[in-house]
Amino acid sequence: MLDLLAPKVARRTTQSFATMLRHLGPLGLFFLAILDASPLPTFGGPDILTAVLAASHRAPWYEYAAAATAGSIIGAYFTFRVARKAGSAYLESKFKKSKLTKFLRLFKKWGSGTLFASTAIPIPSPTSLFFAAAGASHYRTDKFLTIVAVGRALRYSLIAIVADHYGRHFIRVLRHPMQYWGWLLLFAVLTVALIVAGILINRQLEPAPAE
Numbered sequence: 001m002l003d004l005l006a007p008k009v010a011r012r013t014t015q016s017f018a019t020m021l022r023h024l025g026p027l028g029l030f031f032l033a034i035l036d037a038s039p040l041p042t043f044g045g046p047d048i049l050t051a052v053l054a055a056s057h058r059a060p061w062y063e064y065a066a067a068a069t070a071g072s073i074i075g076a077y078f079t080f081r082v083a084r085k086a087g088s089a090y091l092e093s094k095f096k097k098s099k100l101t102k103f104l105r106l107f108k109k110w111g112s113g114t115l116f117a118s119t120a121i122p123i124p125s126p127t128s129l130f131f132a133a134a135g136a137s138h139y140r141t142d143k144f145l146t147i148v149a150v151g152r153a154l155r156y157s158l159i160a161i162v163a164d165h166y167g168r169h170f171i172r173v174l175r176h177p178m179q180y181w182g183w184l185l186l187f188a189v190l191t192v193a194l195i196v197a198g199i200l201i202n203r204q205l206e207p208a209p210a211e
Contacts, residue, residue, distance in 0.1 A: 021049060022049070022052060022053065025053060025058065025059065025064075026053070026059065026063050026064055026066075026067035027067070028049070029046060029049050029050060029053060029064055029067045029068050029071065030067040030068070030070060030071040031071060032045050032046050032049055032071065033046045033067070033068045033069075033070075033071025033072040033075060034071040034072070034074050034075035034078075035075065036071075036072065036075065036128075037071075037072050037073075037074075037075025037076040037078070037079060037127065037128055037131060038075050038078065038079055038128055039079070039128050039129075039132070041126070041128075046068050046071070046072065046156070047155075047156075047159055049068075050064050050065065050068050050156050050159050050160055050163065051159055051160070051162075051163035052163075054159070054160040054161075054163035054164045055163045055164065055166075055167040057164070061157075061160035061161055061163070061164040062157070062160065064156070064160050065153070065156040065157040065159075065160040065161075068152070068156040068160075069149065069152045069153045069156050069157075072119075072148070072152045072156075073145065073148055073149055073152065076119075076127075076128075076131045076144075076145075076148045076152075077144075077145065077148075079128050079131040079132050079135065080131050080132070080134055080135040080139075080141070080144055081135060082132075082135070083131070083132035083133070083134075083135030083136045084135035084136065084138065086136075087136055104133055104137075107130060107133040107134070107137065108137065111139075112143070112147055114130060115130050115134060115139075115144070115147050115148070115151075116147050116150070116151050117151075118130045118151075119147065119148050119151030119152050119155065120150075120151035120152075120154050120155050121155070131144075131148075
């Protein structure tokens with residue numbers, strides 16, 4: 001009997017937490033974005049909550065975009081600083097070794113490009129791993145914060161604007177993405193364009209080799 005009740009209790013707890021965050025509005029979104037930027041996954045929680053709140057029209061869309069961006073920057077910086085102090089030991093304790101090796105290799109090769117793409121693309125992606133990898137790799141702090149701020153601001157502003165105009169239809173896409181494969185294909189093309197743009201930005205930001 002207890003085994004049967006456990007999933008229902010967990011579901012009710014999750015629903016209660018989501019309801020509380022919606023009632024808190026921008027403040028709830030702010031704290032959820034901080035959590036999302038940590039190694040604890042929220043599976044696109046800030047994206048969905050931003051869309052839900054913007055679609056409600058209780059406040060201007062830019063308030064929700066600003067709250068999500070600010071929270072994400074704070075959470076990202078926290079993960080970045082902890083990983084910088086703890087080094088690779090922190091990464092190994094929080095992430096699977098096989099996945100960690102691939103991400104570190106990817107980050108060392110593309111650097112700013114992968115960081116920008118992971119923060120700007122509005123899909124559930126393990127961005128906290130990129131934040132931690134940047135910290136462990138002694139990535140420049142000012143450069144890190146700039147890229148995260150720009151990427152997150154673009155991401156949450158786009159979600160808030162679209163949700164403000166199209167409301168429930170956009171929220172349905174976020175919750176059931178496979179039902180909208182045509183739009184996903186278009187989004188994939190845009191994703192590739194973002195990654196290419198990130199790589200080009202990375203090349204521009206890298207210092208020229210000394211002669």
